[in-house]
Amino acid sequence: xxxxxxxxxxxxxxxxxxRGRKRRKIAPDGVDIEDRLESLITRVGERSTSxxxxxxxxxxxxxxxxxxxxxxQIMKILCQxxxxxxxxxxxxxxxxxxxxAKNYNCGGEFVEMLVRNxxxxxxxxxFENARMMVRFLSDLVNCHVLVxxxxxxxxxxxxxxxxxxxxxxxxxxxxxxxxxxxxxxVGRELFEKKESDLNSMLVTIENYLSKRxxxxxxxLRVWLNDGPHLQEEYLDCLWAQIKNLxxxxxxxxxxxxxxxxxxxxxxxxxxxxxxxxxxxxxxKSMVYPLPRVVFRLFDYTDVPxxxxxxxxxxxxxxxxxxxxxxxxxxxxxxxKDCAAALLxxxxxxxxxxxxxxxxxxxxQLFELPRPPxxxxxxxxxxxxxxKNQPTSMxxxxxxxxxxxxxxxxxxxxxxxERFVHWFSYHxxxxxxxxxxxxxxxxxxxxxxxxxxxxxxxxxLKCLRFSYYQRVVESVPESFAALxxxxxxxxxxxxxxxxxxxxxTMHAHKLMSAIKSKCxxxxxAVLLKDLPNVYPNGQENENSSFNPxxxxxxxxxxxxxxxxxxxxxxxxxxxxxPNLKSLAEFDDGKICLLKVLYETWKNNQQMMVVLVDxxxxxxxxxxxxxxxxxxxxxxQHDFTSFxxxxxxxSTIKKMSRHVDQLQQEVDSAHxxxxxxxxxxxDGLEVGDDDIPSDEAIxxxxxxxxxxTSAQKNLFLVIFQRFIIVLTEHLARCESAGVDYNTPxxxxxxxxxxxxxxxxxxxxxxxxxxxxxxxxxxxIDIHILEVFQQFCALRS
Amino acid sequence: xxxRKLPSGSVALSQYRDQxxxxxxxxxxxxxxxxxxLYVGNLSFFTSEAQIYELxxxxxxxxxxxxxxxxxxxxxxxxCFVEYYTRADAENxxxxxxxxxxxxxxxxxxxxxxxxxxxxxxxxxxxGQVRDEYRTDFDEARGGYGKMLASKIRRTSDISS
Numbered sequence: 001x002x003x004x005x006x007x008x009x010x011x012x013x014x015x016x017x018x019r020g021r022k023r024r025k026i027a028p029d030g031v032d033i034e035d036r037l038e039s040l041i042t043r044v045g046e047r048s049t050s051x052x053x054x055x056x057x058x059x060x061x062x063x064x065x066x067x068x069x070x071x072x073q074i075m076k077i078l079c080q081x082x083x084x085x086x087x088x089x090x091x092x093x094x095x096x097x098x099x100x101a102k103n104y105n106c107g108g109e110f111v112e113m114l115v116r117n118x119x120x121x122x123x124x125x126x127f128e129n130a131r132m133m134v135r136f137l138s139d140l141v142n143c144h145v146l147v148x149x150x151x152x153x154x155x156x157x158x159x160x161x162x163x164x165x166x167x168x169x170x171x172x173x174x175x176x177x178x179x180x181x182x183x184x185x186v187g188r189e190l191f192e193k194k195e196s197d198l199n200s201m202l203v204t205i206e207n208y209l210s211k212r213x214x215x216x217x218x219x220l221r222v223w224l225n226d227g228p229h230l231q232e233e234y235l236d237c238l239w240a241q242i243k244n245l246x247x248x249x250x251x252x253x254x255x256x257x258x259x260x261x262x263x264x265x266x267x268x269x270x271x272x273x274x275x276x277x278x279x280x281x282x283x284k285s286m287v288y289p290l291p292r293v294v295f296r297l298f299d300y301t302d303v304p305x306x307x308x309x310x311x312x313x314x315x316x317x318x319x320x321x322x323x324x325x326x327x328x329x330x331x332x333x334x335x336k337d338c339a340a341a342l343l344x345x346x347x348x349x350x351x352x353x354x355x356x357x358x359x360x361x362x363x364q365l366f367e368l369p370r371p372p373x374x375x376x377x378x379x380x381x382x383x384x385x386x387k388n389q390p391t392s393m394x395x396x397x398x399x400x401x402x403x404x405x406x407x408x409x410x411x412x413x414x415x416x417e418r419f420v421h422w423f424s425y426h427x428x429x430x431x432x433x434x435x436x437x438x439x440x441x442x443x444x445x446x447x448x449x450x451x452x453x454x455x456x457x458x459x460l461k462c463l464r465f466s467y468y469q470r471v472v473e474s475v476p477e478s479f480a481a482l483x484x485x486x487x488x489x490x491x492x493x494x495x496x497x498x499x500x501x502x503x504t505m506h507a508h509k510l511m512s513a514i515k516s517k518c519x520x521x522x523x524a525v526l527l528k529d530l531p532n533v534y535p536n537g538q539e540n541e542n543s544s545f546n547p548x549x550x551x552x553x554x555x556x557x558x559x560x561x562x563x564x565x566x567x568x569x570x571x572x573x574x575x576x577p578n579l580k581s582l583a584e585f586d587d588g589k590i591c592l593l594k595v596l597y598e599t600w601k602n603n604q605q606m607m608v609v610l611v612d613x614x615x616x617x618x619x620x621x622x623x624x625x626x627x628x629x630x631x632x633x634x635q636h637d638f639t640s641f642x643x644x645x646x647x648x649s650t651i652k653k654m655s656r657h658v659d660q661l662q663q664e665v666d667s668a669h670x671x672x673x674x675x676x677x678x679x680x681d682g683l684e685v686g687d688d689d690i691p692s693d694e695a696i697x698x699x700x701x702x703x704x705x706x707t708s709a710q711k712n713l714f715l716v717i718f719q720r721f722i723i724v725l726t727e728h729l730a731r732c733e734s735a736g737v738d739y740n741t742p743x744x745x746x747x748x749x750x751x752x753x754x755x756x757x758x759x760x761x762x763x764x765x766x767x768x769x770x771x772x773x774x775x776x777x778i779d780i781h782i783l784e785v786f787q788q789f790c791a792l793r794s
Numbered sequence: 795x796x797x798r799k800l801p802s803g804s805v806a807l808s809q810y811r812d813q814x815x816x817x818x819x820x821x822x823x824x825x826x827x828x829x830x831x832l833y834v835g836n837l838s839f840f841t842s843e844a845q846i847y848e849l850x851x852x853x854x855x856x857x858x859x860x861x862x863x864x865x866x867x868x869x870x871x872x873x874c875f876v877e878y879y880t881r882a883d884a885e886n887x888x889x890x891x892x893x894x895x896x897x898x899x900x901x902x903x904x905x906x907x908x909x910x911x912x913x914x915x916x917x918x919x920x921x922g923q924v925r926d927e928y929r930t931d932f933d934e935a936r937g938g939y940g941k942m943l944a945s946k947i948r949r950t951s952d953i954s955s
Contacts, residue, residue, distance in 0.1 A: 333803065333804070333889060334803050334804055334889070335804075335889065335890060374853065374886055374890070375852070376852040376853055376886070376891070377890055379852075379890075380889075380890040380891070380894055383894060421852075428849075428895065428896070429894055429895045431898055461848075464844070464845070464848040465848050465849065465896075466845065466897065467842070467845070564843050564844070565843050565844060565859070566843060566859065566860075566861075569858075605844060605847065605848060606844075609847065612855065649855075
């Protein structure tokens with residue numbers, strides 16, 4: 001997310017905002033001129049009845065006339081287009097070229113502004129925006145706005161970063177990437193004008209790439225092995241594509257180059273020299289983009305007819321992917337526009353567009369550590385794409401699903417989980433119709449085998465979207481073994497044989513008391529004389545909690561509220577004090593969660609929802625949830641997806657809590673300082689809203705407690721992971737069997753998931769983790785996961 | 795890119811304004827612009843709270859769901875309110891859930907000024923939603939024909955039998 005977040009507005013807006021607004025003029029027809037300019041500029045290059053060339057020519061003339069009065073605004077809008085509409089990059093470089101040919105100063109000022117923005121973006125770590133600006137500057141060489149030598153100088157200074165000492169690899173990576181990803185645009189021009197300089201730069205890049213560390217690679221791969229398609233690191237792949245481009249004399253067939261039509265006008269224009277652009281030096285607080293692995297699903301043999309899919313090392317593949325990624329970025333907030341824009345891809349007749357769209361969208365959905373946008377964006381956009389192309393898109397999507405299913409055995413668990421989420425959602429929008437028969441092989445498999453697991457989990461999700469009977473009717477009878485149980489609650493005090501249980505009598509009394517609307521105090525009194533034993537009668541030596549009381553009370557409460565989620569919530573809310581006091585200490589909290597499991601083990605959604613409620617109402621703590629999920633009683637469900645749904649939602653809640661307290665502390669400090677400043681200026685200060693020193697201190701204490709709880713939560717989770725995995729590895733070693741079982745794969749990849757999904761947080765505690773848990777004493781298989789994670793930022 | 799003040803596109807406010815809102819238009823709009831509650835329409839009468847939970851949780855943690863009930867029969871009558879913890883999650887719901895299917899029906903979501911007791915009941919004369927009084931199509935998941943048409947059909951068949 002971080003990497004692609006748009007923050008372009010902050011780059012240049014701040015300083016001119018006030019001035020700009022005051023100067024805004026309204027044209028005679030009442031339309032704000034700035035708005036009209038913006039609309040004119042941002043819309044050029046969209047579908048239109050006249051040719052792009054004539055539109056560009058017309059727009060250039062309009063802007064030329066407006067430049068005397070609105071130069072600053074025009075420049076600003078153009079600079080925004082550079083980062084916000086890079087899918088039309090060459091349209092805007094041509095426009096700038098035409099303006100420069102008409103008005104040399106204007107071209108110079110534009111370059112100056114863009115360079116200023118670029119420097120700022122590099123300084124603040126907005127590398128994706130920086131990349132678009134570098135590419136734009138490169139293309140300005142083609143439009144005779146910039147001198148080729150000066151661009152090469154900028155490239156050289158970027159490539160020199162690879163020679164710096166004591167910097168993380170991700171830093172040199174991104175600077176090399178800025179250069180490489182611009183070469184398809186300007187390679188030919190540099191080759192013609194400055195071949196030897198270009199070549200010597202490429203040699204430096206090649207040297208650098210051959211020496212890179214790639215420890216992080218296994219952590220980011222969607223598939224564990226390279227069949228049928230190579231899983232390449234993004235820079236390696238782009239380098240292979242660039243080498244192919246060089247072998248083709250830097251000629252490619254994807255980029256629309258409108259400036260070619262204006263060659264006559266443009267070649268007469270005077271060119272500018274780029275000022276020196278030196279990368280800001282490294283500092284510890286700078287966060288560089290994480291490395292990536294290129295996702296490949298299809299090759300040309302998968303496309304039955306029509307245009308050929310470019311090979312994975314063809315530069316065209318990169319350029320198409322880039323363009324589709326940018327269209328998605330521009331439109332990801334409006335799924336309908338996004339689908340329409342994707343299907344309107346400019347060169348759609350020349351490529352198998354549906355296949356490319358599907359591959360890029362899945363590539364994003366499966367991207368590790370996290371997809372760039374919320375998962376449901378992909379699902380709902382696929383639905384729109386299917387609606388717009390009902391004859392072809394569903395077919396490609398079905399083919400993709402089949403292929404993903406076929407390759408499940410080597411797919412990363414995190415991606416399998418996202419595949420389950422998407423597939424179940426998609427089915428829920430298409431009447432749960434699927435050719436299940438084709439997948440019948442998985443019925444006979446080990447329940448932990450990826451394919452079997454996938455189908456089970458999909459059916460569980462479908463059950464949550466619909467209802468039991470619907471799911472049963474959706475699959476063939478042969479799938480019966482994979483069907484989830486009917487999601488009904490279990491209440492042992494009304495089952496056969498309940499009479500012999502020590503809690504039955506109390507449970508029945510409690511039930512009728514609650515039904516006749518007793519108070520929480522009255523309910524507590526009813527349980528008073530229950531002995532401190534387990535529900536089966538076995539003695540409990542721990543005096544911090546009474547398992548029988550907890551069992552009788554909580555299972556009865558859940559049973560009475562079982563009609564719906566709202567009923568359950570109402571029951572929990574009314575008897576909140578009872579739950580708090582029954583589960584005052586940690587063992588009691590875990591006991592309470594075990595009762596929840598006993599009651600709702602056939603309804604995973606209920607468990608997810610109720611754990612969430614128990615956490616939010618502070619009946620249980622985050623660490624109790626983590627300990628419960630790792631407990632003996634949950635071992636049977638340990639590889640079930642809902643267990644991890646609960647785990648991650650618990651971690652997220654913890655971190656949101658910390659963030660919220662942090663914000664409160666920050667804003668209290670701000671308020672206090674503002675008040676002090678006012679006082680120093682001799683102004684009157686109203687004292688009602690200013691936090692006192694004591695209040696701030698209390699807030700800081702709370703924050704500190706929450707932060708240490710968060711750290712503790714991660715320690716608990718990682719420690720429990722190490723214990724279960726070490727036990728497994730030792731057991732296999734002593735039995736002389738292969739440790740790499742389906743169970744092992746699920747668990748070790750779940751460990752990876754905790755690192756990846758919460759990577760910003762985990763990085764905060766990395767030193768503690770290294771010192772306390774991931775030491776050289778632990779098994780190398782477990783340690784490797786930690787090392788790969790650390791390598792993501794090194 | 796422009797300096798828009800009001801939300802636009804999928805997260806914009808629709809034309810609809812609840813006529814029973816207590817307060818003036820300005821206040822109502824202020825609530826709608828900061829609300830984390832959505833009205834959800836065109837549900838099947840048979841869709842359960844749990845199903846709604848599942849779909850709506852895909853854009854963020856759901857705080858509360860209030861099922862719309864028939865005023866007379868106290869059974870679900872095809873709408874509900876979904877409250878999120880944050881505005882951002884509700885916005886994503888407007889973007890990605892509005893207009894997609896739940897229980898095979900295309901559902902509609904819209905901003906709501908926030909739930910008030912009493913609003914869970916249908917406002918039609920017969921207890922359900924007003925739209926189900928005048929509907930002329932046969933919608934099995936929403937009680938068959940519209941209430942007016944259904945009673946007309948009943949009367950006709952009473953006479954003829």
